[in-house]
Amino acid sequence: MQEFVNAILKEEADFLMVRNIHKGCNCSIISRMPDGKWLTVFYNDKNSGDFAVLPIEDKYLTATSPMPSFMISVMKEAMEKPNFFEHTELRKMKLEEHDEVELIVENKKYARRGAHKGMTGFVVSERAINGEWCVLFPQPLGVPDFDTGIDEKDLKLLSRTKL
Numbered sequence: 001m002q003e004f005v006n007a008i009l010k011e012e013a014d015f016l017m018v019r020n021i022h023k024g025c026n027c028s029i030i031s032r033m034p035d036g037k038w039l040t041v042f043y044n045d046k047n048s049g050d051f052a053v054l055p056i057e058d059k060y061l062t063a064t065s066p067m068p069s070f071m072i073s074v075m076k077e078a079m080e081k082p083n084f085f086e087h088t089e090l091r092k093m094k095l096e097e098h099d100e101v102e103l104i105v106e107n108k109k110y111a112r113r114g115a116h117k118g119m120t121g122f123v124v125s126e127r128a129i130n131g132e133w134c135v136l137f138p139q140p141l142g143v144p145d146f147d148t149g150i151d152e153k154d155l156k157l158l159s160r161t162k163l
Helices: 069-079 108-112
Strands: 005-009 026-032 038-043 051-056 061-066 100-103 120-123 132-137 146-151 155-159
Touching: 026 061, 026 069, 100 132
Parallel strands: none
Antiparallel strands: 005 026, 005 061, 026 038, 038 051, 100 120, 100 155, 120 132, 132 146
16 A cells, blocks of 8 residues: 555445445545554545545555546645544435435525425436535426535435336
8 A cells, every 4th residue: 555546445344334434435545644554535425525534454445546646736735624634424325316305495595596495306416516416306387497406404305216
């Protein structure tokens, strides 16, 4: 193992499962710590922008590729942010693409986009971005359908369709 390489988690580990990190999770190895573990950034494949920073032994990791130089720069810059190391678990996402959902809150942000409490729609993205799913809200005939980002906590699952 070496610094600034991409890797995958090759086996389940209880101390990671409680943080919603599972076998197959993509990650980046950042640096070797004094205790011999690797400081590693795990990425949420269901929620782009979500990450967890944890020390881990190399026996759990399989290196896949070196990080591109621009990504190393981005990572070093991110590590300078005050709350970077406070991210210690991945957000568990409940929704999936094609789920039928209902908007359960009324707020100005969604209203400006045309979405209001009680509206139903469908998740049309494979993953959330910073906790928001792209939801398509079908409209009556003659009115254009629209989609917008809605935070998962503001949506209620109505039904799940497996294609």
